[in-house]
Amino acid sequence: MVKTFCHFILTTCLLGVAVFSAPTQDAVAPGPQLRLTSPVEYQVVQRSTRTQGELVVAGEFAATKGEPLPDRLEAQVTGKSGFGELPEAWQPLPCDARVPAFRGVLKLPAGGWYRLEVRASRQGAVVGTVTVEHVGIGEVFVIAGQSNSANYGEEKQNTLSGLVVAFNGTNWGLAQDPEPGAGGKKGSFQPPFGDEMTARFQVPIGIVATGIGSTSVREWLPAGTRLSGLPPLTRNVVTTGTNQWESSGKIFEGFTARMRQLGPQGFRAVLWHQGESDAKQAAADRTLSGEFYRQYLEQLIRDSRQAIGWDAPWFVAQVSYHNPGDTASPDIRAAQKATWDDGLAQPGPDTDTLTGEMREKQGLGIHLSARGLKAHAHLWVEKVSPWLERQLGETAGAGK
Numbered sequence: 001m002v003k004t005f006c007h008f009i010l011t012t013c014l015l016g017v018a019v020f021s022a023p024t025q026d027a028v029a030p031g032p033q034l035r036l037t038s039p040v041e042y043q044v045v046q047r048s049t050r051t052q053g054e055l056v057v058a059g060e061f062a063a064t065k066g067e068p069l070p071d072r073l074e075a076q077v078t079g080k081s082g083f084g085e086l087p088e089a090w091q092p093l094p095c096d097a098r099v100p101a102f103r104g105v106l107k108l109p110a111g112g113w114y115r116l117e118v119r120a121s122r123q124g125a126v127v128g129t130v131t132v133e134h135v136g137i138g139e140v141f142v143i144a145g146q147s148n149s150a151n152y153g154e155e156k157q158n159t160l161s162g163l164v165v166a167f168n169g170t171n172w173g174l175a176q177d178p179e180p181g182a183g184g185k186k187g188s189f190q191p192p193f194g195d196e197m198t199a200r201f202q203v204p205i206g207i208v209a210t211g212i213g214s215t216s217v218r219e220w221l222p223a224g225t226r227l228s229g230l231p232p233l234t235r236n237v238v239t240t241g242t243n244q245w246e247s248s249g250k251i252f253e254g255f256t257a258r259m260r261q262l263g264p265q266g267f268r269a270v271l272w273h274q275g276e277s278d279a280k281q282a283a284a285d286r287t288l289s290g291e292f293y294r295q296y297l298e299q300l301i302r303d304s305r306q307a308i309g310w311d312a313p314w315f316v317a318q319v320s321y322h323n324p325g326d327t328a329s330p331d332i333r334a335a336q337k338a339t340w341d342d343g344l345a346q347p348g349p350d351t352d353t354l355t356g357e358m359r360e361k362q363g364l365g366i367h368l369s370a371r372g373l374k375a376h377a378h379l380w381v382e383k384v385s386p387w388l389e390r391q392l393g394e395t396a397g398a399g400k
Contacts, residue, residue: 031070031127032063032100034120042165042172044136044206046266047110050392051083053137057093057118058103059130070120070127071097077106077114077135082202084109093118112136112163112204136163136204139197139388140267142259142312143182143190143209144220145274148319148351148368148376150211151178153187154360155370164194166207169258175207181258182209187370193377200385208267210255216277216288217296222303223249225296232277232286252300256307268388269313270304271348271380272297275336276366279320279329290331294338301344315383316340317348321355322366328352346387349379 036059039045047053061069073093077086086109093104108114113134120128143149156177159165165172168180175191178184194205212219216231227245230237236248259267278288288296297316305311316339320329333352339345356363358372368376 031120031122032061032067034070034118034128034130035059035062036118036130036132039116039132039135040172041132042134042136042174043132044112044138044140044165044172044204046140046206046262046268047137047203048265050110052107052109055106055108055116055135055137056103057106057116058101059118060101061120063100068122069097069100070095070122072121073102074119074121075104075106076117077108078117079112079114081109081111081114083111086114090119095120097122108137110137110203112138136165136206138163138203138205139201140206140208140262141384142262142267142270143207143211143273144255144270145211145272145317145319146215146277147184147211147213147366148189148276149271149273150182150209150213151184151186151188152213152367153177153189153370153373154365154367155373156187157189157191157370157373159191159195161195161198163198163204164191164207165204166190166209167262169261172206179207179209182211183213187368187373189368189373189376189380191377192374193380196377196381197384200381201388206267208258208262210258211273212251214277215251215274217274217293217300218247218278218288220251220255220274220300221247221249221296222252222299222307223247225249225299228292229285229288231288232281232283252304252307256304259304259308259312264308264310267312268391269315269346269384271315271317271384272345273317273319273348273351275317275319275329275332276322279332280322280326288332290335293332294335297335297339298342298344301339314339314345315348315380315387316345317380318350318352321352324355324363327355347383349376349383351376351379354379 038056038058073095074090116132159175164175166175190207218231219236225247238246281287320332340347360367
């Protein structure tokens with residue numbers, strides 16, 4: 001058991017724009033209303049080492065003009081963790097009675113769910129409390145690509161562990177298909193992926209789903225990127241002249257905005273699963289060559305890293321399956337593998353191997369059956385887990 005290392009690194013600053021809904025509030029005595037903007041219910045914070053992570057506690061006091069502000073703030077975190085002990089006593093938070101906003105950072109052991117309670121006092125009397133019942137320090141993954149990265153599977157999946165959650169851009173909630181933020185209304189591989197990861201690593205798992213059905217890699221590029229040819233669908237393409245097209249940048253902006261919400265090092269990796277809409281199209285002029293696929297995917301990875309301000313790791317899957325008669329495109333698969341060979345991305349799973357009963361419509365469809373979704377999840381776990389163990393090993397000593 002790691003010895004107790006929980007302590008506070010506390011700072012005070014004015015808040016920016018809040019993107020989270022407020023947790024439960026309970027005013028004890030007349031006074032300014034205590035509001036939390038961070039954390040929110042079921043939020044998972046990306047741990048920084050194997051054993052710990054930092055939880056931002058931020059909010060403000062809503063007071064009428066002339067109403068005195070609290071002069072004391074305290075927090076209590078309760079729960080159990082296999083990575084360290086939580087403090088049992090109330091801990092002081094920074095509080096300036098002249099400033100309505102507050103912000104503190106708590107160093108906590110990895111794990112969850114934890115219960116956070118914040119209370120405000122003035123002249124020894126409690127004037128308000130806020131409680132967040134479920135907060136976790138664990139692993140967060142951004143999932144992007146087309147339909148098999150989103151909610152198009154044959155049967156909806158739900159987290160069985162109760163330790164896998166999804167972020168919709170505003171709130172966190174238990175991972176129950178369809179996952180918020182991604183296209184489609186059916187099933188995904190994400191809840192079983194999260195359940196298997198939490199069983200292996202003993203921490204809550206956060207999912208940030210951004211996949212959009214039927215999209216080409218061309219549609220994910222920044223605005224103004226010149227395209228070699230039209231993708232199968234042109235909803236995210238701008239025609240600039242005769243046989244001249246550019247990406248509209250709409251998907252890129254939404255994708256990178258969602259990642260920026262998580263902050264620098266705010267998630268572990270991007271899991272990219274896409275390729276079907278670029279391989280072997282019925283209209284030959286809509287098919288993307290492996291050369292251009294590799295070029296566009298590299299641009300997407302590099303430009304997205306620049307847009308979010310840090311070098312987020314990527315995993316790239318090998319995927320090009322259409323139907324039992326067209327199970328793989330060597331050209332696209334080679335382009336995907338090239339991102340691994342060049343060190344641009346980590347090797348993702350080979351999901352072209354998911355054939356027969358792993359596909360919907362008794363093996364005739366392009367999307368995955370219920371069994372296929374679970375197999376897809378397991379393939380991702382097999383690729384991500386060894387890499388994650390190495391990352392945790394490199395930072396394990398920092399948390400002790």
